[in-house]
Amino acid sequence: MKRRKKNIYKKIIKYPITVWMLASIVLFSTLYATYSAYNGTSIVKRVVSTQATSTKVFSSNYLEDYSNTNIAVKDLRTTTEGNFVMAITVCNYDQMDFNSYAKSNIEYELKAELVQYNSTTGEYVLVREVQKEGTGEEARKKKFTVKRIMDNNAEVEEDERDLNTGSFTVLFNESLEGGNPLKDAFEICFDSAEVVKAIPDLFIRVIATPTPESQQLNPGISTMACIISISQGRTVETGWHGSLQENGNEEYDGYNLIIEGSGAGTIEILWNNNLFAMNPAFDALYGSSGSNILGPEIIPPGKPSGWIKRTLTVNSMVDNRYVVQFYKKQPAAVGTGNIECDNYTPQPVEEP
Numbered sequence: 001m002k003r004r005k006k007n008i009y010k011k012i013i014k015y016p017i018t019v020w021m022l023a024s025i026v027l028f029s030t031l032y033a034t035y036s037a038y039n040g041t042s043i044v045k046r047v048v049s050t051q052a053t054s055t056k057v058f059s060s061n062y063l064e065d066y067s068n069t070n071i072a073v074k075d076l077r078t079t080t081e082g083n084f085v086m087a088i089t090v091c092n093y094d095q096m097d098f099n100s101y102a103k104s105n106i107e108y109e110l111k112a113e114l115v116q117y118n119s120t121t122g123e124y125v126l127v128r129e130v131q132k133e134g135t136g137e138e139a140r141k142k143k144f145t146v147k148r149i150m151d152n153n154a155e156v157e158e159d160e161r162d163l164n165t166g167s168f169t170v171l172f173n174e175s176l177e178g179g180n181p182l183k184d185a186f187e188i189c190f191d192s193a194e195v196v197k198a199i200p201d202l203f204i205r206v207i208a209t210p211t212p213e214s215q216q217l218n219p220g221i222s223t224m225a226c227i228i229s230i231s232q233g234r235t236v237e238t239g240w241h242g243s244l245q246e247n248g249n250e251e252y253d254g255y256n257l258i259i260e261g262s263g264a265g266t267i268e269i270l271w272n273n274n275l276f277a278m279n280p281a282f283d284a285l286y287g288s289s290g291s292n293i294l295g296p297e298i299i300p301p302g303k304p305s306g307w308i309k310r311t312l313t314v315n316s317m318v319d320n321r322y323v324v325q326f327y328k329k330q331p332a333a334v335g336t337g338n339i340e341c342d343n344y345t346p347q348p349v350e351e352p
Contacts, residue, residue, distance in 0.1 A: 056094045057100060058106055058224065059094055059224075060208065062226050063088065066222070071227060072225070072226040072227070073226065077231060083190065085187055087149065087317055087319070088187075090184045092176035092182050098282055099325075102176065104217035105175055105177055106214045107174075108176075108208050110184075111171050111206070112163060113204070114127050114203075131144070150184055151174070152184065153285070187317075197232070207223065239263060239346075240314050241259070241260070242259040242267065242340075244336065253328055255335035259324065260322070263316055266311050268342055269309070271307065273306050276335070276338060279327065293314075314344075
C-alpha cells in the first residue's frame with residue numbers, strides 16, 4: 001500500500017499539468033450536470049403561472065385551509081326569494097392550475113353542520129332543536145339540506161340529506177381518483193325564511209378532512225372548511241367578466257384568463273389561434289368530454305382569420321370562478337388584444 005501511494009505521488013510530480021487537466025474535466029462535468037438538472041427543473045416550473053409552483057391539490061371554490069382558531073366565514077347575499085341553493089366543490093387540483101392535480105387518490109370526509117353564533121363565547125355551535133317557521137299546527141320545519149350532485153366529474157343521482165334534524169350533522173365519505181383533474185360537488189340549501197333576514201341567525205359549517213393515508217400520498221394537502229350564511233342584507237350586482245392575470249409578454253409561456261361573476265348565463269371566450277392554444281386540460285374538464293358547459297370551437301364573425309370563439313355556460317351557484325390557461329404558440333406573443341372574454345348573456349327568466 002505504501003509503495004502504491006509513493007508511485008501515485010511520483011506520477012503527480014512528474015505529470016502535474018496532465019493531472020490538473022483531468023481534475024478540471026471531472027469538476028467541469030460535475031458542475032455541468034448539476035446546472036443541467038437545475039435548468040431543466042426551472043424550465044418545467046416556468047409554465048404559465050406567475051406564482052410559485054403550487055402543491056395545493058386539495059382545493060375548493062369556497063372552502064379554505066382550516067384552523068381551529070381561524071375558520072373562513074362566507075357571508076353571501078341574494079336578491080331572489082325562496083330557498084337559496086349553492087354548490088360547493090371539492091377538487092383534486094389547484095384552483096389556479098388544472099395541470100397541478102393529485103397523482104394519488106384522495107380519500108376524505110365531508111361534514112356539514114347546522115350552527116348558530118354564540119355571541120358570549122364568539123363560537124359557532126350546533127343548534128339544539130329543530131328550526132320551524134310559524135307556530136302551532138301551521139308551523140313547518142325549515143329546509144336546510146346537503147345534496148351530493150357530482151362525483152369525480154360525473155353527475156350522480158339525487159342524494160339529499162336533512163341538516164335540520166337529529167344531530168344536525170351529515171357526513172359523506174368520498175374519494176377523488178388520482179391522475180386526472182377531478183371534482184366532487186355538493187348543493188347546500190338555506191330555507192326561504194332564513195334568506196329574507198337582513199341579519200342571519202343560522203349558518204352551515206362545511207369541513208372536508210382528508211385521511212392520514214391520503215395526506216401521506218399527497219404531501220401538502222390539509223383540511224378545508226368554511227362557515228356560510230345567506231341573507232338579503234344588500235343588493236348585489238349580477239354579471240360575469242373576464243380579464244388576463246398577466247400584463248405584457250414577460251418571460252412566461254402563456255397567460256391566465258380569470259373569469260368570475262354571479263348569476264347564470266353564457267359568456268364568450270375568444271382568442272387568436274395563430275398565437276395561442278387553450279389548455280387541453282380545461283377543455284377536458286368542461287368541454288364535450290367533461291361537464292359539457294364549454295361550447296365547440298367556431299369562427300367568430302367580425303374577427304380576423306385565425307380567431308376562435310367558444311361559449312362558456314356559467315352559473316355562480318355551481319362555480320363562481322374559472323381560470324383558463326392559454327399557451328403561446330410563438331414566444332413573442334402578447335395576450336392583450338389576442339385573448340378576450342366578453343358578451344355575457346344572462347339566462348332568460350322563466351315565466352311563471
